[in-house]
Amino acid sequence: MSCPLIANADTIRVTRLDACGRPVCAADSGYVFDCFATLAMNPNIDDGDDVEYKAANGRLCGFKKGCPTFKGYDIELNFFAVSPEFLDIVTGNPPVFGFDGRPIGYDDCTVQCDTGFALELWAEVLDETACELDATGRWIYFLLPWVTNGVLGDLEIGSEAATLTLNGSTRNGGGWGIGPYNVMPINAGNTAGPLLTPLGQTCHRRTFVTSIAPPTVTCDYQPVTDGVCLAS
Template sequence: MPCPLIANADVIRVTRLDACGRPVCGEDNGFVFDCFATLGMNANVDEGEDVEYRAANGRQCGFKRGCPTFNGYDLELSFFSVSPEFIEITTGNPPVFGFDGVTPIGYDDCSIRCNTGFALELWAEVIGEDVCDNENAQGAWIYFLLPWVTNGQLGDLEIGSEAVSLTLNGATRAGGRWGTGPYDVMPLDTAGTAGPMLTPLGSNCHRRTFVTSIAPPEPVCEYTPVLGDMCLAS
């Protein structure tokens, strides 16, 4: 297997989930964009309690290291595009519509909604001499999937003479019902046929990462549909 090097982040897609972590099918449940600076995925780990046995004379008789518990990843996404669609999917805050009652032109900042959720996918470009050895490859990307993110909320906002960026915070959960996903994100054969993941994540997993030769979706500044085979089967 090659040893790919990550060059830079490329595209992010978010997908609306229901309260059980299932993708919500329909026309207005996805969003794809590339106007972001960084995505921080910071491990949240409880170190556990060490157990120490110490005699009255001060000598240590025994010691057992506490077992760490992985609680998931705390996310911090720095982005530039003030899209009502993206903010509605990730935070649950309602959009503000224009005169036609259909086109979102803004959003409201309301209370934090902990019963909403979204999935986040990120594609990062790969460099290396052998990343496109397969003539059917569309390119090469490292693909990250965070199948269940909750507690989405916008961070501090400061507007002045400098370029303005926004921050989205959230936290991953294990479990969920993403399954193999509603999208074609990996090749299924040597011909490069695009398809969904071959296996779902385990019930205690928070993230999946792999190299793919299937190109990421094109960024657009509007809702994108969730219409994969998973939706047809539901």
Template sequence: MNNNSDDGDDIEYKAANGKVCGFKRGCPTFRGFDLELNIFSVSPELIEILTGNPVYLDYAGNPIGFDTCSIQCNTGFALELWAEVLGEECADGAEGQWLYFLLPWVTNGLLGDLEIGSEAVTLQVTGSTKAGGSWGVGPYDVQPIDAAGTPGPMLTPLGPSCHRRTFITSTPPPLPSCDYQPVVCNSMSV
């Protein structure tokens, strides 16, 4: 994730004799994050979600490949990441902790260069974040919602001008799956 920002324009006021009378630093504008994802375990469904390009189906309607078409700027996806916190857990009784990242709206997914050889094939996808995405508190259990450690959605909604949320959680990541998974909207995600 790389910051994408504009530094803004500095304003300098000079007197007729050339002396600086006033100076105002330009206000930077945060545009979002430019993303680079390296994918080692690829499925056609994942490529469709990341790029908005269609899957290619076999005779039985199962996804077996994907088409590379135009950049789909009108589609997007959310990206959730868990990174294990190494070392001593901070919370009493914690069996593990993760650093949780949420990027609620990623768009402009584009497959990068592809090199095919005798080594494993990996794909690179680039994209950029947008603010908002209507994520709210989200449809998934990502943090404890009480002292008993009951997993639940985020406790407060993600703001409409936000590009990313990051926090430490003791709720483990979900089990991996290569198939499409339904998104069940949580009544608290408004």
């Protein structure tokens, strides 16, 4: 395998989850967009407690370094588009509908801690062999299968371009399984399929190189119907 380099972030998809971290199979559970600036995934780690055995004369008889505990990732997504569909999925707050039944806005009500969303990110790979091996190129694929406590940060409207910030935290466990999407090749013919191995119950993120192109940006609700949804 070559040494792929991340060129730049490309596309993000979010998927609505239920209270157990399972994808909600419905016509309005997905959303794909590319109008974002950055996605930060900051590790949240408890350093643990060090144990020292010190004699009365001050000599250190023994020492054991505390074992760090990984709590998950605190995410910060900076984006531009004020989409009611996107905000509905990531915050759990209700959209506002127009006369034709289409969402035209959103309400800020509460922080929904009993639901969540999955977040997928595709980043382009700078790899001179990508087009030789795959017809469509290659991407680094990031999956955060369960993000909770989605809340919007500060918003300032003025003469400059406005950027919105979404904050949230990952959880382990959940029911993403192999996922409801085709995101990786499952044979030498580059046939797209779901994850070949489900995510472990203690995992917060999965990252791999894929030759399956990211989904098309539509800026509208996307149906979630394949993969694990077919077995439900």
